[in-house]
Amino acid sequence: MNPVYDKLQRCLKCAREKVNFVPDVALVLGSGLGDYADTMKVEATLDYKDIDGFPVSTAPGHAGRFVFGYVGNTKVVVMQGRVHFYEGYDMSDVVLPIRLMKLLGAKTLFVTNASGGINSDFNAGDLMLITDQISQLVPSPLRGENISELGVRFPDMSHIYNEELRQLAKKCAEKLDIELKEGVYIQMPGPNYESPAEIRMAKAMGADAVGMSTTCEAIAANHMGMDIIGISCVSNLAAGINPTPLTEEEVLEAGRKVAKKFSALVTEIITSIN
Numbered sequence: 502m503n504p505v506y507d508k509l510q511r512c513l514k515c516a517r518e519k520v521n522f523v524p525d526v527a528l529v530l531g532s533g534l535g536d537y538a539d540t541m542k543v544e545a546t547l548d549y550k551d552i553d554g555f556p557v558s559t560a561p562g563h564a565g566r567f568v569f570g571y572v573g574n575t576k577v578v579v580m581q582g583r584v585h586f587y588e589g590y591d592m593s594d595v596v597l598p599i600r601l602m603k604l605l606g607a608k609t610l611f612v613t614n615a616s617g618g619i620n621s622d623f624n625a626g627d628l629m630l631i632t633d634q635i636s637q638l639v640p641s642p643l644r645g646e647n648i649s650e651l652g653v654r655f656p657d658m659s660h661i662y663n664e665e666l667r668q669l670a671k672k673c674a675e676k677l678d679i680e681l682k683e684g685v686y687i688q689m690p691g692p693n694y695e696s697p698a699e700i701r702m703a704k705a706m707g708a709d710a711v712g713m714s715t716t717c718e719a720i721a722a723n724h725m726g727m728d729i730i731g732i733s734c735v736s737n738l739a740a741g742i743n744p745t746p747l748t749e750e751e752v753l754e755a756g757r758k759v760a761k762k763f764s765a766l767v768t769e770i771i772t773s774i775n
Contacts, residue, residue, distance in 0.1 A: 503646055503648050505593045505648060505770065506648045506650060506651070508554050508593075508597070509597060509600055509601065509604070509677035511553050511554055512552050512553060512554055512555050512597065512601050513554040513601060513605070514605050515551075515552050515555075515698070516547060516552055516567075516569065516601065516605065517605070517670070519545075519547055519551065519552075520545045520547050520567075520569055522544050522545055522567065522569040522570075522576070522578070523576065523605065523606040523607050524576045524577055524578035524602065524605060524607045525575060525576045525577070525606065525607060525608060525774075525775065526572075526575055526576070526577045526578075526607055526608075526610075526611060526774060527577075527578050527579075527580065527599070527602035527603070527607035527609065527610050527611065528572075528577055528578070528579045528580065528599075528611045528613070528771070529579075529580040529583050529599075529610070529611070529612045529613060529614075529715075529718065529729075530579060530580060530581055530583075530613055531583070531612075531613045531614035531615050531714065531715075532614070532732075532736075534613055534615070534760070534763060535564050535581050535582060536757075536760060537579070537763070537764050537767060538564075538568040538579045538581045538672065539635070540572075540768070541568065541570040541571060541577065541579065541718065541765055542570050542571040542572075542616070543568055543569070543570040544569050544570045544571070545568075545569040545570070546566055546567065546568050546569070547566060547567040547569070548566045548567075548716070549565045549567070549582075549598075550565070553706065555597065555601075556584045556588075556590050556594040556597060556598075557584075558582040558583060558585075558588070559585050559678060562636070564581040564582045564743055565581070565582045566578060566581050566582065566651060567579065567581070567602075568581050569658075572767075572768055572771040572772060573771065573772035574772070574775075575771050575772055575774060575775055577771060578602050578605060578607060580602070580692075581599055581675075582596075582704060583598070583614055583639040583714055583718070583769075585597060585670055585691065585692075585713055585755075586639055586690060586691070586713070586714075586717065587690060587691035587692040587713055588692075589746070592639070592640045592641070592642045592717060593642060593645075595642065595717055595718075596642040596717055596718055596720075596721035597685060599718045599721045599722050600651065600721055603722065603725045603727055607727070608728060609666070609727060609728045609730070609774060610718070610719070610722040610728070610729045610730075611725045611729075611730050611731075611732075611767070611770070611771065612631075612715050612718055612719060612729065612730070612731040612732075613731070613732050613733070613734065613763075614686075614712045614714050614715045614731075614733050614734070615710040615712065615733070615734050615736040616629070616710035616711055616733040616734065616735055616736065617694070617695070617700075617710065617711045617712065617735070617741060618709075618710055618737070618738045619687075619700060619704050619708050619709055619710055619711055619716070619738055619739050620682075620684055620709040620710070621759035622682070622714040623635055623682060623684075623709065623710070623738070624735070624736050624738075625684050625735060625736060625737050625738060626630070626652055626734075626735065626736075626759050627680070627734075627761065628672075628674075628679065628680070628681055628682065628732055628733070628734060628735070628759065628762070628766065629681070629682040629683065629684050629686070629709065629710055629732065629733040629734075629735055630667060630671065630681050630682070630683045630730075630731070630732055631662055631682075631684070631685070631715075631730075631732065631733055632662060632667065632668050632683050632684060632712055633661065633662065633685045633686075633729035634661060634685060634686050634687065634688070634715070634716040634719060634731075635685060635686070635687040635688070635703075635706055635707070635716070636687075636688055636716035636717065636719075636720060637751075638687070638688065638689055638690060639688050639689075639690050639716065640717075641720060642671070642717050642720055642721045642724075643656070643715070643720060643721070643724055643748070646648060651701040651724060651725050652724035652725050652726065653724075656720075656723060656724045658720070658723060661719050661720070661723050661729060662729050662730060662731055663728040663729055663730060665728075666704045666728060666729070666730040666770075666774070667730065667735060668731075669731060669770060669773055670732070670766075670770050672769055672773075673769040673770045673773060674766055675760075676769065677764070677765055677766060679762050679766050679770055681732075681766070682709075682735075684708075684709025684710055684733075685707050685708050685709050685710075685732065686708065686709070686710050686711070686712065686716065686733055687703050687706065687710070687711050687712075688711075688712060688713065688714060688715055688716035688717065689703075689711055689712070689713055690713070691713035692713065694753075695711060695739060700739045702736060703739075710733050710735060711739055712733065715733075716733060717725045719731065730770070732763075732766070732767070734759055734763060
């Protein structure tokens with residue numbers, strides 16, 4: 502058996518022995534957005550450290566556990582703290598949680614993150630609906646032997662972010678009177694923030710926001726046939742656009758400031774999916 506798939510199956514067996522909840526939607530909470538799980542009707546929690554072989558999140562603002570429960574009547578598994586490539590994990594471990602949530606039953610993946618705004622029309626605190634992504638600056642999670650049990654060797658990436666879900670998100674934002682920007686998200690390796698020259702490069706490539714996660718997760722989810730929606734919290738303006746040095750405290754504080762409208766929008770979208 503492929504060692505990556507074997508590890509995934511061991512994690513699945515361990516998780517199912519501890520939690521029998523079957524979710525429909527998988528939600529990944531980005532930096533500063535982890536408190537959303539507190540708004541749910543929680544049925545069970547599972548710490549990453551209690552899953553055999555599971556990578557543990559070490560990033561600030563990431564609790565490191567799965568939360569199982571309901572958002573309205575929708576059954577959801579929340580990833581309260583993701584695993585990043587910059588933490589030193591192999592890319593197969595970075596996307597292992599996404600693959601695990603799919604095998605646990607989730608059909609839809611809702612990814613969120615904190616990002617630096619590249620688009621000159623963006624401001625700190627904006628929410629951006631991800632329309633497309635640029636992932637060439639980090640290794641593909643599909644590199645190596647294909648795991649045919651998960652998906653095909655050469656998956657199409659024409660429509661990574663589901664068009665119907667994007668339209669739903671815009672209707673939900675309009676209903677709540679929340680301004681929702683749209684744009685392309687680019688993932689950088691991290692953990693260092695980008696240089697002004699790298700931001701100019703990203704802008705030339707067509708990116709509107711930059712961060713250190715998400716695109717690899719979306720590739721893995723798309724490979725497995727999940728429907729994907731993504732919302733990015735623009736926590737700051739990127740290097741060269743923002744005249745002050747970037748800090749992780751700024752990112753977390755921005756998440757706290759938009760928590761109310763973020764929570765309202767995520768809840769409205771999830772409860773409308775089914």
